[in-house]
Amino acid sequence: MADEKVMEQKTYDDAAIAAEFQQKRQKQIQEDCAKPFDPDALLEVRHLRKCFPIEKTLTGKVTRELVAVDDISFKLYPGETLGIVGESGCGKTTAGRAILKLHQPTGGQIIFNGQDITHFNSSQMRDIRKQMQIIFQDPYSSLPPRDTVGGILSEPVEVHKIVPKDQVKEHVLALMEKCGLRDYYFERYPHEFSGGQRQRICIARALAVDPKLIICDEPVSALDVSIQAQIINLLKQLQREMGLSYVFISHDLSVVKFISDKIGVMYLGAMMEFGTKEDIFREPLHPYTKALFSAVPNPDPTVKMDRIKLEGDIPSPANPPKGCRFHTRCPYAKEVCKHVPPEYKEHAPGHFAACHLL
Ligand SMILES: Nc1ncnc2c1ncn2[C@@H]1O[C@H](COP(=O)(O)OP(=O)(O)OP(=O)(O)O)[C@@H](O)[C@H]1O
Numbered sequence: 001m002a003d004e005k006v007m008e009q010k011t012y013d014d015a016a017i018a019a020e021f022q023q024k025r026q027k028q029i030q031e032d033c034a035k036p037f038d039p040d041a042l043l044e045v046r047h048l049r050k051c052f053p054i055e056k057t058l059t060g061k062v063t064r065e066l067v068a069v070d071d072i073s074f075k076l077y078p079g080e081t082l083g084i085v086g087e088s089g090c091g092k093t094t095a096g097r098a099i100l101k102l103h104q105p106t107g108g109q110i111i112f113n114g115q116d117i118t119h120f121n122s123s124q125m126r127d128i129r130k131q132m133q134i135i136f137q138d139p140y141s142s143l144p145p146r147d148t149v150g151g152i153l154s155e156p157v158e159v160h161k162i163v164p165k166d167q168v169k170e171h172v173l174a175l176m177e178k179c180g181l182r183d184y185y186f187e188r189y190p191h192e193f194s195g196g197q198r199q200r201i202c203i204a205r206a207l208a209v210d211p212k213l214i215i216c217d218e219p220v221s222a223l224d225v226s227i228q229a230q231i232i233n234l235l236k237q238l239q240r241e242m243g244l245s246y247v248f249i250s251h252d253l254s255v256v257k258f259i260s261d262k263i264g265v266m267y268l269g270a271m272m273e274f275g276t277k278e279d280i281f282r283e284p285l286h287p288y289t290k291a292l293f294s295a296v297p298n299p300d301p302t303v304k305m306d307r308i309k310l311e312g313d314i315p316s317p318a319n320p321p322k323g324c325r326f327h328t329r330c331p332y333a334k335e336v337c338k339h340v341p342p343e344y345k346e347h348a349p350g351h352f353a354a355c356h357l358l
């Protein structure tokens, strides 16, 4: 208690704190990025950062940046699903796209299947790309309207020479059956299908090249609840049959709970907490995680849950709060939280969080 009082009365030199934090972080990044790769992991993301320029001079010099993804790290093993949750604008999609290198990362390392692909050029990525696929939220705009289902699904199989040319149709029909699409859909066009059927076509297209990893970016958010369950079950079944790994981005916590093995909780570009599904749902550590879960009724009486109501707007990622970026909305915030960024630390094996209270 006495220590707490001293802490509250302390004056803070924000510039010095930021400089020291930055220096410590750079050292940590250098050390971590020099470590050997985990041979068992399919995907290892180390200190991933993605900035977007938001102001430039007339000569094109960037004068202001938005840090959409700020130092996220995790490992994903074959056959696992990592759920990424967080409010709108926290950087989920940017993280997913940066992992696939659809956005070139600004910093950090992406190790896929034992290879550091962070600086791979587009031709080096060609071979990798077929092993990493993405499914988008909107199944309406993500399919070309003028091509038939057969054409849409055959194209990646032909481009990546997945099977000999004379076996492409057979391969595509087998894929369609796996995804619950009837064979006569082969000649039909995307506009003839419902949202759920279109998402099945998108899933089949992602699977056409025999990937190891699929980034699913809110794949069921645009669908009716009853259809959502069918698509989630399909993804689970395909995962079992094909040994796929998923990064599953969503803001629907019940969906994430159902599908994920591990969960990462993001806020304003940073990872606030990371752990197994059991860690995150049974023993959430971070006030933000607790606040997010407060909104979801939990029927399990053994689950410890401090109910926290999340108030206030999300600050702009272009100008995140100093100290702990969650302090403007955190009911437990103390003076120290306004000035000193909490360290993201492992509090139990595999369970990480960033909060001064821990
Ligand atoms: N190309 C871009 N240029 C500039 N800013 C961008 C760009 N793409 C994303 N951003 C910004 O980066 C931040 C993170 O965006 P992102 O789309 O990754 O969030 P999200 O968590 O996926 O949100 P949602 O749940 O709404 O899909 C947002 O502030 C967004 O405005």
Ligand code: SF4
Pocket: 286, 287, 288, 324, 325, 326, 327, 328, 330, 331, 332, 333, 334, 337, 342, 354, 355, 356, 357
């Ligand atoms: S560091 Fe402080 S403001 Fe941030 S989550 Fe913990 S208690 Fe809340």
Ligand SMILES: [Mg+2]
Pocket: 092, 093, 094, 217
């Ligand atoms: Mg998004």
